[in-house]
Amino acid sequence: MATTKTGAPLDRGTLDTLLRRRLFYTPSFELYGGVSGLYDYGPPGCSLQANIVDAWRKHFVLEEDMLEVDCTMLTPHEVLKTSGHADKFADWMCKDPKSGEIFRADHIVEEILEARLKGDKEARGEKVVEEEDADKKKRKKKVKDIKAVKLDDKVIQEYEEILAKIDNYNGEELGKLIVDHKITSPTTGNPLGPPVSFNLMFQTSIGPSANLPGYLRPETAQGQFLTFNKLYEFNNLRMPFASASIGKSFRNEISPRSGLLRVREFLMAEIEHFVDPLDKKHARFSEVADKVSLKFLPRVVQESGKTTLIEKTIGEAVREGMVDNETLGYFLARIHLFLKELGVDQEKVRFRQHMPNEMAHYATDCWDAELFTSYGWIECVGCADRSAYDLTVHSNKTGEQLVVRETLEPPRVWEEWDVDVDKKWLGPKFRKDAKKVEEAIARISQEGREKLAAVQKAGGKVFVEVEGLGSVELEKVTIAKNKKSQNVREFTPNVIEPSFGIGRVFYSLIEHIYWSRPGDEARGVLSFPPKIAPTKILIVPLSSHTDFAPIVAALSAKIRRAGISNRVDNSSATIGKRYARNDELGTPFGVTVDFQSLKDGTITLRERDGMKQIRGTEDEVVEVVRGILDGDTTFDQALAKFGEFQGQELDE
Numbered sequence: 243m244a245t246t247k248t249g250a251p252l253d254r255g256t257l258d259t260l261l262r263r264r265l266f267y268t269p270s271f272e273l274y275g276g277v278s279g280l281y282d283y284g285p286p287g288c289s290l291q292a293n294i295v296d297a298w299r300k301h302f303v304l305e306e307d308m309l310e311v312d313c314t315m316l317t318p319h320e321v322l323k324t325s326g327h328a329d330k331f332a333d334w335m336c337k338d339p340k341s342g343e344i345f346r347a348d349h350i351v352e353e354i355l356e357a358r359l360k361g362d363k364e365a366r367g368e369k370v371v372e373e374e375d376a377d378k379k380k381r382k383k384k385v386k387d388i389k390a391v392k393l394d395d396k397v398i399q400e401y402e403e404i405l406a407k408i409d410n411y412n413g414e415e416l417g418k419l420i421v422d423h424k425i426t427s428p429t430t431g432n433p434l435g436p437p438v439s440f441n442l443m444f445q446t447s448i449g450p451s452a453n454l455p456g457y458l459r460p461e462t463a464q465g466q467f468l469t470f471n472k473l474y475e476f477n478n479l480r481m482p483f484a485s486a487s488i489g490k491s492f493r494n495e496i497s498p499r500s501g502l503l504r505v506r507e508f509l510m511a512e513i514e515h516f517v518d519p520l521d522k523k524h525a526r527f528s529e530v531a532d533k534v535s536l537k538f539l540p541r542v543v544q545e546s547g548k549t550t551l552i553e554k555t556i557g558e559a560v561r562e563g564m565v566d567n568e569t570l571g572y573f574l575a576r577i578h579l580f581l582k583e584l585g586v587d588q589e590k591v592r593f594r595q596h597m598p599n600e601m602a603h604y605a606t607d608c609w610d611a612e613l614f615t616s617y618g619w620i621e622c623v624g625c626a627d628r629s630a631y632d633l634t635v636h637s638n639k640t641g642e643q644l645v646v647r648e649t650l651e652p653p654r655v656w657e658e659w660d661v662d663v664d665k666k667w668l669g670p671k672f673r674k675d676a677k678k679v680e681e682a683i684a685r686i687s688q689e690g691r692e693k694l695a696a697v698q699k700a701g702g703k704v705f706v707e708v709e710g711l712g713s714v715e716l717e718k719v720t721i722a723k724n725k726k727s728q729n730v731r732e733f734t735p736n737v738i739e740p741s742f743g744i745g746r747v748f749y750s751l752i753e754h755i756y757w758s759r760p761g762d763e764a765r766g767v768l769s770f771p772p773k774i775a776p777t778k779i780l781i782v783p784l785s786s787h788t789d790f791a792p793i794v795a796a797l798s799a800k801i802r803r804a805g806i807s808n809r810v811d812n813s814s815a816t817i818g819k820r821y822a823r824n825d826e827l828g829t830p831f832g833v834t835v836d837f838q839s840l841k842d843g844t845i846t847l848r849e850r851d852g853m854k855q856i857r858g859t860e861d862e863v864v865e866v867v868r869g870i871l872d873g874d875t876t877f878d879q880a881l882a883k884f885g886e887f888q889g890q891e892l893d894e
């Protein structure tokens with residue numbers, strides 16, 4: 243069960259109401275009844291999103307010297323056909339043939355088995371906490387399957403094992419689970435049809451004629467792969483390097499649900515780190531190896547049907563081979579540090595390794611950073627080793643080499659057996675089959691060539707097996723061991739890809755930092771770290787007297803000039819109510835302008851979470867806030883310096 247920092251159960255209904263009331267985000271096209279999976283962000287939502295993106299850009303693009311690109315969202319069919327998305331970027335859906343209602347196959351299995359386990363708990367008299375979920379609530383009115391029925395211990399174990407591996411089943415296996423466990427439509431109770439594959443890309447056509455079919459991109463990655471050569475050149479032909487991109491992606495999800503967590507249009511921030519496949523070390527790995535500990539849920543643990551987390555440093559995890567290589571490990575650690583910087587609750591983060599079936603068609607290893615929310619563990623960042631897959635397929639399709647050429651110093655030197663057949667003999671002898679014979683010779687291994695050389699040296703005849711011709715004698719052939727050297731090594735880089743869904747991070751973060759003041763559950767607080775908070779300062783004039791207006795306007799401008807966002811609340815509500823409103827917006831600081839301000843120019847600064855205040859000149863207060871935003875000081879240090887101010891009755 244998700245709880246807040248005070249230990250109280252997280253009331254998702256109240257939080258949802260708060261987020262809508264304060265216009266963090268709202269369903270799109272609501273006047274027309276809305277469209278599932280589409281949301282608009284309001285002013286605080288836009289600021290929060292911009293601050294998360296800004297932190298991401300600083301943490302990754304600037305800190306790691308990445309090459310940022312902004313590629314188009316409209317993508318021609320051919321590109322996504324080559325990448326494999328046109329054929330394989332799909333989920334399994336099944337249909338209630340009578341009502342026509344469509345379900346995502348893994349979700350329906352998950353939902354029903356979870357409901358049965360809950361029913362079992364109820365039947366045993368255990369307390370069951372129901373999370374509020376608008377989609378499920380709608381269905382629940384009619385759900386036929388969910389009853390308080392005791393289950394056999396063996397069945398419970400089986401259900402738990404299926405749920406632990408739910409992401410690992412293919413369509414056929416999901417179909418079998420649906421039949422074996424008598425899973426029917428939760429709305430009508432009708433049997434469901436077998437799972438069929440549904441491609442998640444939105445199709446369109448580019449230009450007025452239908453000649454150029456395309457899609458809205460499902461990820462930003464492909465644009466980055468296609469600019470690889472230009473970026474490699476831009477980087478002065480140095481490896482390894484990373485590109486990065488922030489932009490919208492689109493997926494026609496079968497059943498959008500859980501608010502911002504599964505939507506049809508979302509902001510992604512993706513990194514493609516290009517690395518030598520023979521050397522996946524990372525130059526900065528030592529900076530995190532012993533300092534960053536992560537909670538891992540590796541594949542082996544999941545295979546045993548468990549969810550026990552293993553905590554260790556990233557250095558240990560890579561040394562033991564649990565995480566495949568340093569570069570992947572380095573990025574897992576950097577993702578962890580980024581989430582920490584945003585204010586994500588450290589007790590609610592885990593890194594889960596993908597099961598083999600679950601991995602995307604291009605990936606060789608993949609770890610997800612998952613955040614715990616009232617919807618369960620949610621994948622917010624995927625970190626995959628995409629190997630050389632994408633560059634190879636695009637290179638094969640276009641004929642353009644997407645490779646790195648590395649000068650070898652000193653050159654690589656080795657010896658190799660060569661088989662040289664006399665072309666003047668080969669051509670006339672085999673005519674149209676000459677090429678076949680040549681290819682068969684080329685396929686002879688080094689070991690095979692050495693054996694043939696020995697046969698020839700002993701005066702024997704040399705033969706090669708040719709498809710369709712059988713054993714062919716090579717009458718005119720020279721077999722010799724020659725010295726070789728190579729000055730340039732050519733290889734297709736591998737790609738390590740950390741991929742962030744900004745909306746999922748945005749929502750999960752909000753759940754982690756939301757709480758209500760004890761004794762006043764209706765009064766929500768969003769404790770964003772100051773750097774991430776949508777607005778930094780609320781300016782509250784204590785009186786509506788006209789003398790206050792010019793001072794407040796000048797103060798607001800001064801704070802703005804210092805690069806600190808602020809809003810003035812000169813409404814007639816009590817000061818306590820005005821602060822409460824801003825607690826909901828997560829504004830970390832409140833500044834009051836009172837009658838004393840008119841006399842001596844001092845103002846008060848209130849910190850949102852502890853509600854303590856200090857008093858100082860305008861410049862002093864601005865400096866304190868700037869110091870906190872830059873990470874140079876804390877509010878507690880300011881309290882120690884200025885002393886706590888208790889002069890005002892704040893009616894809180």
Ligand SMILES: Nc1ncnc2c1ncn2[C@@H]1O[C@H](COP(=O)(O)OP(=O)(O)OP(=O)(O)O)[C@@H](O)[C@H]1O
Pocket residue numbers: 493495502503504505506508510621622623624741742743744745746747
């Ligand atoms: N429908 C969606 N709505 C919001 N964010 C999404 C959605 N699909 C993916 N993301 C985000 O994009 C990131 C990278 O996408 P990726 O392809 O790895 O997701 P995925 O494995 O397909 O996600 P899921 O299994 O939850 O559908 C995810 O970690 C997630 O944060």
